[in-house]
Amino acid sequence: MKTKDMSVLIVVILIVSMMIIPLPTLLLDFLLIFNISISLLILLVAMNTKEALDFSIFPTALLITTLFRLALNVSTTRSILSKADGGEVIETFGSFVIGGNPVVGFVVFLILVVIQFIVITKGSERVAEVAARFTLDAMPGKQMSIDADMNAGLITEQEARERRRKIEQESDFYGAMDGASKFVKGDAIAGIVILIINVIGGFIIGMSIHGMGFAEAASTFTLLSVGDGLVSQVPALLISTATGITVTRAASDGSLGSDIMRQIFHYPKLLYVVAATILVLGIFTPIGLFLTLPVAGILAFSAYTMKKSMQKEELQQEQLEQSATEEDIRSPEKVINLLQLDPLELEIGYGLIPLADQNQGGDILDRIVMIRRQFAVELGLVIPTIRIRDNLQLPPNQYVLKFRGSKIASGEVYLDHFLAMNQGEDTSSIEGIRVIEPAFGLPAIWVNMEEKQKAELMGYMIVDPPSVIATHLTEVLKRYAYELLRREETKELIENLKGSHPNLVEELVPNLMSVGDIQKVLQNLLREQISIRDLATIFETLADYAVYTKDPRVLTEYVRQSLTRQITEQYAENGVIQVLTAGATLEKGISDAIQQTESGSFYLSMDPQTSRKITEELQNEINRVIRAGGQPIFLTSPSIRMYLKQFVDKIMPAVPVLAYNELEPDVEIQSIGVVNI
Structure with a gap:
């Protein structure tokens, strides 16, 4: 494990150990100051985050700080009851902050508890609960919006994935905050219970064990208990405030302070109205101008300053926009961008x-x-x-x-x-x-x-x-x-397959075939509506036969033979396929016209009269099947399949042409016609 991970584990173990092992008062003083510092730090971080996910560890931090604070309560209670001494920090809070008066301290402690428990904690808990529900309910709509934006070309697929991940994180965060807010609520209740235990237990222990009188015991242990309660409630109040700020923060471009200054004090005219109201209050009421005039003057001066600043910002923004427009006109890159074409574009009339x-x-x-x-x-x-x-x-x-x-x-x-x-x-x-x-x-x-x-x-x-x-x-x-499958898209398919079949891809690309050659084979399959989803099988076949030939058309035929199960399932219905078969004369006519070049590739060399006759016979059979309400499918021998497909494409490209070895042996073949010349 890394050092950071180990340190967190050690801290949690030490916090739990504090509840069992007595600590010296000097160490308790240090830990109490540290607790206040951590709470203040969390509050400041919550105020300066732009959105809730910027502080995604807050639910866990809330649990750890609450556990730490309760462990300190246990340790200070042990020290107060056993030694009648809580350390310098608790004594300072008990004497300096509350003036040494236990009654005043007790009242202040109760006020802090009421503020934290009833106002801040209850409100934060409710907001976290509602936010968790609304975030979960809004997830399907947000997902559809992301898909729509990606489909419209407004965002890329990478941006879409990031947005989806952010939506999931928001749902998890607000769900965790809904539960974590219960920690703060329980901590406030625990603070009251611990104070009562300290006071009552202190009376008993002070008089029975330490030999104090009733008045001395009451004064000493009440002072220490109230001081301990205040020391623990101040950090708790800071954490509760941070919780409320975090769950009520909406996504923005700045921190809480900048948002307040930009949104609340964005209306100088309203500040003038407030200044005038305060001034009238001082003139016509016994309050007097001594108190209201300075406040009204500060508000009026602030409104004047903000108005001048806003006018200056608007002028600068106009200048920047004008400069940007002129730069766009002069920039050659902007003209070059106009040359880019969208792969697919759907234009609609205004009525649609x-x-x-x-x-x-x-x-x-x-x-x-x-x-x-x-x-x-x-x-x-x-x-x-x-x-x-x-x-x-x-x-x-x-x-x-x-x-x-x-x-x-x-x-x-x-x-x-x-x-x-x-x-x-x-x-x-x-x-x-x-x-x-x-x-x-x-x-x-x-x-x-x-x-x-x-x-x-x-x-x-x-x-x-x-x-x-x-x-x-x-x-x-x-x-x-x-046509949609270009080299870039082919490269992406290869990279995707490489994640699951790295050895296969390394054997084929680029040793045996280039990306362009693979693209041609895949295009040949897509041209005849053959799925390329089983890319592993396709690459296995190419790796086996690319050592013998580089002709993409021949390699395509080999690939089709390896996809017999897929092709059979695509065209057979209930194990039966009805086909138009190529007769002996048609097959012989095409086979005799196949020629081989010096480079080893094959092509069809046929006289125009025979070619026209074949086209006419194919056209007649296709029209006959269509008129009968059927789907024309041609079946022929493997050696002439791709050449027969060339003739069929001239008539109706959507008509499939299959070879005998592209069908599973158990499929029943029913011939509905034979084409001869």
């Missing part, structure tokens, strides 16, 4: 602003957060934050999704309508705005509330505007997921 305004019930920010989580789970890809901006140049109900400044998707929604869809049914009986659903290209109708109820009864699927935008964004981002 309520969707992004949480105060108006908009939840599009929360939906985008869920989209990012969905991509992380389904594809293993962390997409960049989507910055949302309003664009007055767009039509009111239109939205545009941009990727690095270029438009990749757009749509139109109506806030006071719902999108009704019922594929293949007659929609002539439903009134509304007829459109094409943006995500899947299906015919749909924007209907009002009255028509919505009618459409629901007819079996239409009803979607609200935020869901339309979220679904559209999800499908578009899936289509462009491979």
Whole structure:
């Protein structure tokens, strides 16, 4: 253990030992002064913290100081009752502070206890309890606000993590303060009980053991007991005040003193009013000007000084802002910053602003957060934050999704309508705005509330505007997921995997493959909607085959073969998969056209007539399956899979092409068509 940790443990052990081992009066005097010093230090620290978390150890410090103070009470009680001597500090408090009068001292002691127990301690306890409840209740809302800010690009993920950690610490702190305030309350009660024990026990011990008379015993032990009570209650009062200050402090940019000066004395005109009121009080009442005139003069002079100081600060602030504006215009760095592009940006017309305004019930920010989580789970890809901006140049109900400044998707929604869809049914009986659903290209109708109820009864699927935008964004981002994975994002994925599989990463990168080569393989997988979440399996396969080939396309095929369980689960339903198979003539035509370059890579060299014929046959089969309401999936041999995918991409990129060895042996394959040429 470190020296600091050992010292804290030793201090706690010594505090407990003080309750058992008698201490000399000289050491007690030193410890009493030290107790007052520590209490004063804690009070000053509490006054100078900007927010409660700056003094996060306060609950523990409160417990230790309370224990120390009670241990001192036990030690001083032992010394008073056994020796009729409490030391110089207690005697000074008993004679000098209270004038040697036990009755006065007892009254002062009671006043201090009332102030501490009833006023400060009870108030601090209540504030700590309410703060703990409110902090805990506000945690979900704060978490959602952080996610919204991060999603809007206002903060980074690192800043978001720091804010979440701060929220958790605040909850723990106020919960601890709610319990720690009970220490102060118990200490005040213990102080009264100890005083009564000292006085009564002192009478008995003084007369029976020390041979004192009643008057002498009463005077001596009352004086010492009251002095002991005052010595312990002064630090207790300081700690109670520090507790109240800590739990009532709101987050600010300065200490308590600076906040008071800036906020209470920020209104010079009000000080003039107070000065005038005090002056009138001295003129028209028997108090007189002798007392009120100096106070009124000080207040008026303070108001005048503060007003001049505020005017000077405002002038300096205006000059600084003007200088900063001129510097921004002249600075070449500011112009360079304009060249930066946001990876993803959602622009909305002014009519859709309520969707992004949480105060108006908009939840599009929360939906985008869920989209990012969905991509992380389904594809293993962390997409960049989507910055949302309003664009007055767009039509009111239109939205545009941009990727690095270029438009990749757009749509139109109506806030006071719902999108009704019922594929293949007659929609002539439903009134509304007829459109094409943006995500899947299906015919749909924007209907009002009255028509919505009618459409629901007819079996239409009803979607609200935020869901339309979220679904559209999800499908578009899936289509462009491979473009979102750049070298920086690939490097982050590698570093994340390195934490759990360091040997695997060191073997592959950079000895066998560079970050750019790995990026190309991962992009090939994402281009065909294959999740890269199982990055360890992907890297294992690359490490096995990268020694034989560097072609990213060939390596991608090897990786797909190692992901058979994942691919089977993705496309099979209840252990059955319906596919369009490549016939013998199609496979032979493609295989004969595969050529190899001098560098060892492969490419497809086919005459235009054969290529056109293959495309037409594939198109016919795809259209046939779609018209029948099915999902077209092609199944072929591993050797031509990636080349057949090139033909399918020309027709419909979303149609998957699988190889036989990419499916689990126990899956049932049902052929719904064969493609030949």
